[in-house]
Amino acid sequence: MLKPVSYKTDQYKAYQQALDDFGITELLTKLSNYSDADFDSTWMQLKQQEIEILGAILISQLTSSIDGKLIADYLNLIRHINQDVVPGLINLKFPDASIELPANFPEIAKAPRFLYGDRLRWLSAESDTDWGIVIGRFYNYASHRCSWAWCYVIWLSKDSPSAAWTSADIAWEEDLEPINEESTL
Secondary structure, rough: OOOOOOOOOOHHHHHHHHHOOOOOHHHHHHHHHOOOOOOEEHHOOOOOHHHHHHHHHHHHHHHOOOOOHHHHHHHHHHHOOOOOHHHHHHOOOOOOOOOOOOOOOOOOOOOOOOOOOOEEEEEEOOOOEEEEEEEEEEEEOOOOOOEEEEEEEEOOOOOOOHHOOEEEEEHHHEEEEOOOOOOOO
């Protein structure tokens, strides 16, 4: 269950009220307790940060799937029926299971941020994170973002924590950051 925000100030109270009013608290609570044939949050032992990220992804998906017909239908319900909109009416559009390379590739792809030979490390709040040198990259469908993105092949430094069991790893561009030349690579 989510911990309620302690009302230390009016700002926190207003923030919590906004989360409640817009259904965010309800969404996060549902995610923390959700279970069906494909997913069981109890079995997955979701962390609070994971629940919040899942909530943000779902909101983002809803935002990107809105179209004029959907908006007009809901507005019609609000104006003419004069009652709350039935939550079950929303129909999210998910990408097809067989993802095709964008038709206008490579023009659609933004240029990769990192080049071969760049020294990178994984973004992490922890001080003990992996690092290495870019030895490859590929453009791939990132299902967690529901879009295409650059993924990098990183040759790990011999002093990197994961080097004990692997010599290379892959990471999405958004999960990497450059490190300075003075680092021990």
